[in-house]
Amino acid sequence: MITAYAARGAKQPLEEFTYEETLGPKDVLIKITHCGICHSDVHLIDGEWGDVYPLVPGHEIIGTVEKTGDCVQLLKEGQRVGLGWQCNSCGSCEWCSAGEEVLCSKNQATCMGHFGGFADKVVANERFAIPIPERLNSAETAPLLCGGVTVFTPLKEYARAGSRVAVVGIGGLGHLALQFAKAMGCRVTALSRTREKESAARRFGADDFIVGPPGENRFDVILNTAHTSLTMEPYLAALRPKGVFVQLGASSVPMSVSGLQLITGYKKVAGSAIGHPCVLREMLSFAAENGVQAEVETMPMKNVNEGVARTRQGLARYRVVLER
Amino acid sequence: MITAYAARGAKQPLEEFTYEETLGPKDVLIKITHCGICHSDVHLIDGEWGDVYPLVPGHEIIGTVEKTGDCVQLLKEGQRVGLGWQCNSCGSCEWCSAGEEVLCSKNQATCMGHFGGFADKVVANERFAIPIPERLNSAETAPLLCGGVTVFTPLKEYARAGSRVAVVGIGGLGHLALQFAKAMGCRVTALSRTREKESAARRFGADDFIVGPPGENRFDVILNTAHTSLTMEPYLAALRPKGVFVQLGASSVPMSVSGLQLITGYKKVAGSAIGHPCVLREMLSFAAENGVQAEVETMPMKNVNEGVARTRQGLARYRVVLER
Numbered sequence: 038m039i040t041a042y043a044a045r046g047a048k049q050p051l052e053e054f055t056y057e058e059t060l061g062p063k064d065v066l067i068k069i070t071h072c073g074i075c076h077s078d079v080h081l082i083d084g085e086w087g088d089v090y091p092l093v094p095g096h097e098i099i100g101t102v103e104k105t106g107d108c109v110q111l112l113k114e115g116q117r118v119g120l121g122w123q124c125n126s127c128g129s130c131e132w133c134s135a136g137e138e139v140l141c142s143k144n145q146a147t148c149m150g151h152f153g154g155f156a157d158k159v160v161a162n163e164r165f166a167i168p169i170p171e172r173l174n175s176a177e178t179a180p181l182l183c184g185g186v187t188v189f190t191p192l193k194e195y196a197r198a199g200s201r202v203a204v205v206g207i208g209g210l211g212h213l214a215l216q217f218a219k220a221m222g223c224r225v226t227a228l229s230r231t232r233e234k235e236s237a238a239r240r241f242g243a244d245d246f247i248v249g250p251p252g253e254n255r256f257d258v259i260l261n262t263a264h265t266s267l268t269m270e271p272y273l274a275a276l277r278p279k280g281v282f283v284q285l286g287a288s289s290v291p292m293s294v295s296g297l298q299l300i301t302g303y304k305k306v307a308g309s310a311i312g313h314p315c316v317l318r319e320m321l322s323f324a325a326e327n328g329v330q331a332e333v334e335t336m337p338m339k340n341v342n343e344g345v346a347r348t349r350q351g352l353a354r355y356r357v358v359l360e361r
Numbered sequence: 362m363i364t365a366y367a368a369r370g371a372k373q374p375l376e377e378f379t380y381e382e383t384l385g386p387k388d389v390l391i392k393i394t395h396c397g398i399c400h401s402d403v404h405l406i407d408g409e410w411g412d413v414y415p416l417v418p419g420h421e422i423i424g425t426v427e428k429t430g431d432c433v434q435l436l437k438e439g440q441r442v443g444l445g446w447q448c449n450s451c452g453s454c455e456w457c458s459a460g461e462e463v464l465c466s467k468n469q470a471t472c473m474g475h476f477g478g479f480a481d482k483v484v485a486n487e488r489f490a491i492p493i494p495e496r497l498n499s500a501e502t503a504p505l506l507c508g509g510v511t512v513f514t515p516l517k518e519y520a521r522a523g524s525r526v527a528v529v530g531i532g533g534l535g536h537l538a539l540q541f542a543k544a545m546g547c548r549v550t551a552l553s554r555t556r557e558k559e560s561a562a563r564r565f566g567a568d569d570f571i572v573g574p575p576g577e578n579r580f581d582v583i584l585n586t587a588h589t590s591l592t593m594e595p596y597l598a599a600l601r602p603k604g605v606f607v608q609l610g611a612s613s614v615p616m617s618v619s620g621l622q623l624i625t626g627y628k629k630v631a632g633s634a635i636g637h638p639c640v641l642r643e644m645l646s647f648a649a650e651n652g653v654q655a656e657v658e659t660m661p662m663k664n665v666n667e668g669v670a671r672t673r674q675g676l677a678r679y680r681v682v683l684e685r
Contacts, residue, residue, distance in 0.1 A: 132602060140602035140626065142578075254466075266620055278456060278464035281629075284620040293615040296590055296608040299632025302464065305605075306630045308623025 041093040041156030042341045047084025050342050054091060056152060062108040064160050067118060072154035072338070073097030073180040073331070074348045074357040075209065076264055077122070080287070081148065082345060094345075095154025096122045096147040097182045097358075099175040102166065103158065111163045117175070118166040119321070120154065121182035122147055122311045125162040136315045138164070155341055157361060167317045170325040177330035180209060180356040181320065184331070186312035188214035188260060189320040191283040194309070195258045198222030201277065203256040204243075207234040209348075210262035210285060212332060212355040215241035217320075220327035226256065237354075241332075251275035258283065266290040269306075273298040281305040333358045365417040365480030366665045371408025374666050378415060380476060386432035388484050391442060396478035396662070397421030397504040397655070398672045398681040399533065400588055401446070404611070405472065406669060418669075419478025420446045420471040421506045421682075423499040426490065427482065435487045441499070442490040443645070444478065445506035446471055446635045449486040460639045462488070479665055481685060491641045494649040501654035504533060504680040505645065508655070510636035512538035512584060513644040515607040518633070519582045522546030525601065527580040528567075531558040533672075534586035534609060536656060536679040539565035541644075544651035550580065561678075565656075575599035582607065590614040593630075597622040605629040657682045 043054035060066055078094035080086050098120040102112050112118065125145035126133050132140035147153045147161070169178060188210050196202050202223040204214040211227070218225045219242025226245040227238035235246045251259075253274050261267060264286040272282055273295060284292065284306065294306055312320065324330065332355045336344055344357040367378035384390055402418035404410050422444040426436050436442065450457050450465035457465050471477045471485065493502060512534050520526050526542040527550040528535050535551070542549045543566025550569040551562035559570045575583075577598050585591060588610040596606055597619060608616065608630065618630055636644065648654065656679045660668055668681040 137602075278461075284623055286620070287624060288620050291617040291619045294618045294630060295615045296610070296612050296632060299608055299630070300611060300634040301632070303634070304632055306618060306623070308620060308625070308628055310624040310627070 039152070039156055039158045041152055042338070043091045043093045044082050046090050048082065051082070051155065051345065054093065058158065058160055060104060060106050060160060062106040063163050064106045065102050065109055065112050065163050065166050066104040067098065067100040067120060067159050067161060067166060068103040069098055069100040069154055069157055069159060070361055071099040071175045071179040072359045073182070073184070074344050074353070074359065075183050076348065077183070077287070078148070079345060079349045086149070089149050092148065093152035093155055094148050095156065096120070097179045097184065098147070098154035098159060099169060099179045099182070109163045112166055117169045119169050119178065119182045119317070120147060120159060120161050120166050121186060121317060124151060124165050128164070136313055138313050139311055155338065155359065164314055167314060167321065170321055172325050173321065174330065176333050176335050176358050176360065178321070178324070179358050180331035180333065181213070181324055182317070183311060184210045184356065185213050185324065186317050186320050187285055187310060188262065189217050189323070190312040190316055191260060191285070191307070191309040192217050192221060192258070193316065195281050195283065196221060196223050199224070200257040201255060202226070203228050203251065203259045203275070205259060205261045205267065206263035207238050208262065208351065209353065209356045212237070212241050213329065214260050214262060215243050216329045218242065220323070220329055256280055261285060264288060266292050269294055270298070273304060276302065276304050278302040279304070281307050284308050285310070331356045335360050363476070363480055363482045365476055366662070367415045367417045368406050370414050372406065375406070375479065375669065378417065382482065382484055384428060384430050384484060386430040387487050388430045389426050389433055389436055389487050389490050390428040391422065391424040391444060391483050391485060391490060392427040393422055393424040393478055393481055393483060394685055395423040395499045395503040396683045397507070398668050398677070398683065399507050400672065401507070401611070402472070403669060403673045410473070413473050416472065417476035417479055418472050419480065420444070421503045421508065422471070422478035422483060423493060423503045423506070433487045436490055441493045443493050443502065443506045443641070444471060444483060444485050444490050445510060445641060448475060448489050452488070460637055462637050463635055479662065479683065488638055491638060491645065494645055496649050497645065498654065500657055500659050500682045500684065502645070502648070503682050504655035504657065505537065505648055506641070507635060508533045508680065509537045509648065510641050510644050511609055511634060512586065513541050513647070514636040514640055515584060515609070515631070515633040516541050516545060516582070517640065519605050519607065520545060520547050523548070524581040525579060526550070527552050527575065527583045527599070529583060529585045529591065530587035531562050532586065532675065533677065533680045536561070536565050537653065538584050538586060539567050540653045542566065544647070544653055580604055585609060588612060590616050593618055594622070597628060600626065600628050602626040603628070605631055608632050609634070655680045659684050
């Protein structure tokens with residue numbers, strides 16, 4: 038029996054909810070110690086991503102392996118692991134066999150069509166429960182499992198040492214993006230709507246902090262971590278030749294993209310989301326070596342509704358993490 | 362003295378026009394034998410790209426070097442060369458020094474702020490006059506200098522053998538894109554509005570020909586060679602994971618791009634235009650080795666207004682080339 042917190046319908050408060058575990062041969066049962074609250078959880082709770090109820094949110098999970106299925110080879114009982122947005126995939130398609138499980142058409146989300154991490158336990162395929170390096174603290178590492186890898190993936194793809202990277206939005210994702218980009222040797226700029234977060238942004242690694250128009254011909258990579266679609270023209274103008282604007286937030290409002298701006302500078306608009314298991318491993322190792330960690334507000338998991346409210350209102354500095 | 366055909370104002374017929382040559386120390390004077398008519402020439406003539414008059418269009422030029430400036434080292438008199446959209450750049454910035462002259466902020470177009478190829482001669486910096494491999498015919502090669510390299514560049518960047526490549530629009534650019542993609546070992550699909558060009562498209566190398574919705578999860582690369590912006594949703598749906606939609610036509614209408622479609626499949630929308638001198642060389646060599654050439658309608662240069670009219674109306678099969 039697993040005891041969880043579930044929403045019974047859109048915008049409903051989370052209430053206690055129990056369900057029976059079913060452990061497949063390649064699954065592990067994780068006893069949860071920590072779970073971050075991501076904006077995606079709020080989108081799910083608020084009904085923005087469809088009728089997904091009963092919903093047990095939570096996909097920035099850290100815990101220990103309590104039980105292993107009969108055929109599990111990769112993990113052992115007692116091992117500390119993390120679980121992010123994805124908890125399974127087919128394991129055999131062209132994408133899975135190339136280590137690109139995020140792209141599998143049968144990818145299984147941890148908290149959509151499956152019960153997630155606002156709970157005492159969660160079930161996941163062994164390939165998606167990632168060992169946590171010893172020197173990382175659980176509370177500060179939980180948000181890396183979704184927010185961290187979501188910014189690490191496009192930086193790994195598009196940035197290199199010396200790249201000029203701008204981060205739009207200094208929140209759960211943004212404060213991690215600044216840290217990762219700085220640790221990768223990039224010149225890092227925070228783009229924000231107000232001066233409020235300037236000192237924090239500089240502490241996270243921003244070399245420059247800009248409020249208002251982002252300027253022209255300045256950045257090789259712009260990561261949009263805000264939940265909204267931006268007016269694209271000034272951001273495309275702010276890209277240097279061959280630059281890329283990466284959309285990370287799952288906004289349903291389309292972007293208006295000028296073909297002329299793209300073609301004259303070989304520019305790109307790209308999307309990225311979460312990260313493959315191999316990238317999760319690499320990201321955690323990089324975080325351990327470079328001291329990247331989330332700045333978190335911890336609270337007992339029974340206060341989950343308070344944590345959700347703080348996240349919904351944008352008050353979390355910079356991530357709420359539930360503890361058991 | 363150079364004798365050319367010029368437009369004196371927007372949408373004016375081209376009329377005879379003479380100007381004095383001025384040859385810088387690193388310039389060459391090219392005696393023109395052939396010049397293709399590109400849709401960009403029509404945009405310029407029709408006033409869509411601003412007040413650029415008097416305008417001598419033409420930037421798909423083949424001819425022979427008639428005179429060399431005092432410091433020219435790369436070319437000799439009598440050599441057959443081609444000249445495309447770009448005829449000069451600063452030669453010293455980060456982009457020029459990396460062989461990416463298209464991205465130079467001081468890039469000089471052949472027929473904007475400079476007199477182009479609807480003429481008996483044209484002046485260009487020696488770095489932009491590219492030797493033509495012996496086995497290529499001039500008339501069929503002239504369109505490669507702009508149209509050819511414009512499709513070769515994104516294929517070189519984004520496609521590889523086995524890639525599933527779709528080409529939107531079977532015209533001056535499209536008929537070359539089909540040939541290059543096929544020669545690169547791609548699985549090639551032509552996307553067209555009608556069945557009219559099916560047999561031609563298959564002759565150019567299309568394995569498949571689709572009229573109407575492009576389907577889902579089919580292509581790694583889509584090249585939009587049409588002059589218009591497309592309704593993007595079906596094309597982004599037609600991309601496979603990690604696929605890229607490349608806009609080539611210089612449409613001023615923005616594209617409406619769904620961030621959700623981009624992020625869920627790591628997809629991209631990119632722009633590309635013309636090609637660097639080193640890519641022009643590579644493209645011409647590849648064309649010579651693989652039998653890629655434009656299908657052209659040739660006419661004497663004095664009939665330039667007829668050629669422009671056919672191009673404007675989309676009647677050219679598949680490129681008009683003016684001969685002297």
